Amino acid sequence: MAQKGITLKDVAAAANVSRATAARALNSYGYVGDGTALRVLEAAEKLGYRANLVAQALRSGQLPIVGFIPGDIQNPFFARIAHDIEAELRRHRHNLLIASSEENVEQEKDLLESLRSLSIRGFILAPTSATDSQHIVQLAREGTPVVLIDRVVKEVHCDSVIVDNEGGAREAVDYLVANGHERIGLLRDESRIFTAQERFAGYQNSLESHGIALDASLVSVSRSTVEHAIEATIRLFSRGDRPTALFTVDSLMTQGALLGLRSMGLSIPQDVSLVGFDDFNLATFTDPQITVIAQPTSEIGPLAAKMLLERLAGKKLAPRHTRFPTRLIVRGSVSRLHRR
Amino acid sequence: MAQKGITLKDVAAAANVSRATAARALNSYGYVGDGTALRVLEAAEKLGYRANLVAQALRSGQLPIVGFIPGDIQNPFFARIAHDIEAELRRHRHNLLIASSEENVEQEKDLLESLRSLSIRGFILAPTSATDSQHIVQLAREGTPVVLIDRVVKEVHCDSVIVDNEGGAREAVDYLVANGHERIGLLRDESRIFTAQERFAGYQNSLESHGIALDASLVSVSRSTVEHAIEATIRLFSRGDRPTALFTVDSLMTQGALLGLRSMGLSIPQDVSLVGFDDFNLATFTDPQITVIAQPTSEIGPLAAKMLLERLAGKKLAPRHTRFPTRLIVRGSVSRLHRR
DNA sequence: GCTGATTGTGAGATCGATCTCACATATTTA
DNA sequence: TAAATATGTGAGATCGATCTCACAATCAGC
Known part of the structure; x- marks a missing residue:
């Protein structure tokens, strides 16, 4: 009984x-x-x-649990990765504890701090800040296995799995330029986030390589939520000489742009061309479908989990850094601009 | 150091x-x-x-961890709930361990079994099967607090948070009938799942109350994934006297229907009217936007977490069952059918 | 028949936090 | 002043699994 x-x-x-x-x-x-x-x-x-796994853990000092700290589990990108990590861990009889940082460094620190006393075996982490990283350095130094995904932090020496943000952004803007656009708006999130920095660099580099001067007034910064992105979009397009094209740095921003433009009565791609970073299911349901830079989302989780499991198994190697290439998926949201 | x-x-x-x-x-x-x-x-x-929380847990027999077992963490419905649960738990210094059952009863059993030895304090669970429930009964009988969400299981006596599936489905079909539709197709998932049963009942009851005979050939059953739903949609509409309207029982099915209909060159709402159960961000990005039965997604997670925390705090009460009402959101995917 | 390995088993320590109990002092109360 | 109560502290047990060590047997070899 x-x-x-x-x-x-x-x-x-x-x-x-x-x-x-x-x-x-x-x-x-x-x-x-x-x-x-x-x-x-x-x-x-x-x-x-x-x-009793708790008793075993007390002796061994390790619970068969791995922590995953994404920016936001509601983001389909992270949800997909969480699912893949979990499936991989399950095969090795480990469990996954998920705690979102909500893109807040302090919360990230608190989480790490509180999970540390739980004897969690290792972490897969999407660090919120590219610079404020002492807590991660500390963690890694203590010997806790850590794998960084989506974003890296400079001084931290651990495995990482990221994508070619700079190259992807460059390809997106190159494509817009190739279609005759020169006034290309950018919707980006806060610079603290690593991917934002790299994607912004790609934007800059592309413009520069085509001899187009960077116009700061075409860059709109907002938090990475649909609501904030709507406002930022409206701000960007409420001016006389509005951009002819827009590049958005993540899928939430892309959604915000879509809604913002629609609310202004601007249609894609007639009035504005659009390319978004990160493919998402919604992109193929709109009319026209959205041209995007796709990330190999399905490969990130399994690889990160494998790397972590190897570390847990005691493998000692220099940190490994994987950077996946991105891929431009041309759909219908970019039109050829004919010079006036 | x-x-x-x-x-x-x-x-x-x-x-x-x-x-x-x-x-x-x-x-x-x-x-x-x-x-x-x-x-x-x-x-x-x-x-x-x-x-050291592990040492504390060994003494007290309980780790400050709650398990969440959704059907699939990639489903935005569950991702949203996971996020809300986690936020609520954090306030009480508890952590959330997420493991998807992937709508597989055996996996659900294995998970529960393996998590049991982890001294997890309680569970929030979306049971995969409405009938195969001995493992949950057992868990509850042992005194482990359990809160069921989205779906309930007959013999299990524990708190639950669900929505009015039957009423929501009925309202959807009532709305289609009110718009002149009588040949109304249904895209549903496997009957094992509780919500599938209730929503199917709503479909039946609505038809019956309007004196429309149930035509089994208008009901297409498939697994709840976009891919399977596409096929099921194509099957349903590849016939001479195809339905004039379609009701889909969840958002993945709705997406599948959208893609299936598009691939067949059928347009909404001219050729087919559509109502989906569960609102989802994509529904407002399509053209036309999709009319849906919305669930109060944002209330489910916090309530379930609160109920569980009360149980963890030792509150002894009869099981509480909350059933939230649904809401019809009329957008543009249903057209008035003029009798031939 | 005796040393030395091989095989099998149990007593007790350990991991870290917490709790019970016993034993001190200190402070009241009668 | 004696008895009763309040206050403060430490030794040791406990939670459950695992590991070291000691001690038996059993078996081989000489």
Whole structure:
């Protein structure tokens, strides 16, 4: 009935052996007589014994749990990765504890701090700040395995899995320029975030390579939410000489742009051309469908999980850094601009 | 440097007291001299002491962790709920461990079984099967707090938070009938799932109340993924006398229907009217926007978390069942059908 | 028949926090 | 002043699994 509280002691008693012997039989190590082992196994089976992982963790210092700290679990990008990590961990009998930083460094610090006392084995982390990183440095230095995804932090020496943000952004803007656009707006999020910096660099580099001067008034910064992006879009397009094209740095921004432009009565791609960073299911449901820079989302989670599991297994190597290429998916949101 | 391994013993030694006294000072219980308490607190502060939660858990039998087992964390409905639960738990210094059942009962059982030995304090669960429930009954009987969301299971006596699936589905179909539709297709998922059953009942009841005979050939069953829903849609509409309207039981099905209909060159709402269960961000980005039955997604997570926390705090009450009403949001995907 | 390895088993320590109990002093109360 | 109560502290047990060590047996070799 009350299955609670069946301990090794109970099993040992039922099999008429000591706890030590029962442990040996169950974990098959050391010397145990054949008959004895059988008795123990049978007793364990009959009683429905399951080892108390907390007690094991107290001894070993490690719970079979890995922490995942994304910016926001509601972001489909992170949700997909969370799912993939979990599936991979499950195969190795580990569990996944998810806690969103909500893009707040302080919250990220608090989370790490509080999870540390839980004896979590390792972390997969999308750091909120590219600069405020002492807490991560500290964590890694203590020997806790950490894998950074989506974003890296300069001084931290650990494995990382990111994408070619600069190259992807450059390709997006190159494509707009190739279609005759020169007044290209940018919707970006706060510079604190690593990907924002890299994607902005790509934007700059593309313009520069085409001899187009950077016009700061075409760059709109906002928090990465649909609501903020709507406002930022409206700000950007409420002027006489509005941009002819827009590049958005993530999928939430792209959604905001879509809604902002629609509310202003501007249509895509007739009035404004649009390219977004990060592919998302919505992009193929709009009319026209949205041209995007796609990330290999499905590869990030499994790779990060594998890297972490290798570290947990004790593999000692120099930090490995994987940077996946991005891919331009041309759909219908960019039109060829004919010079006036 | 190595912050690892600062235990109560270290603090006690630094403050020149016994472990017992140090514990009393830190957790403020029992008698402790003022000066002594101060010394302990200072020592703890200086050493950067953090209690080992695993050790605490071994004694108390409970880790400050709650398990969330959704059907699929990638489903925005569950992702939103996960986020809300986590935020609420954080306020009570609890963490959230997320493991998707992937709508697989066996996996759900395995997860529960393996998490049990982790001394998880309680569970928030969206059971995959409405009938195969012994594992949940067992869990609840052992005294582990459980809150069911989105779906309930008959014999299980525990708190639950669900929505009025039958009423919502009925309202959707009523609305289609009111617009002149009688050949109304249904895209539903496997009957094992509770919500599928209730929504199907709503569909049936609405038709019946309008004197429309149920035509089994208008009901298409598929797994709840976009891909499967596309196929099911194509199957349903590849016939001479195809339905004039379609009701889809969840947002993934709705997406599948959208893509399926598009691939067949059928346009909404001219050729087919559409109402979907569950509102989702994509619904307002399509042209026309999709008419849906909205669930109060933002209320489910916080309420479920609160219920669970009350149980964890020891509240003993009869199981509470909350059923939120749904709301029809009329957008542009339904057209008035003029009788031929 | 005796030393030395091989095999099998249990007593007890350990991980870290907490709690019970016993034993001091200190302070009231009768 | 004696008895009763309040206050402060430490030794040791406990939670459950695992590991070290000591101690038996059993078996081999000489």
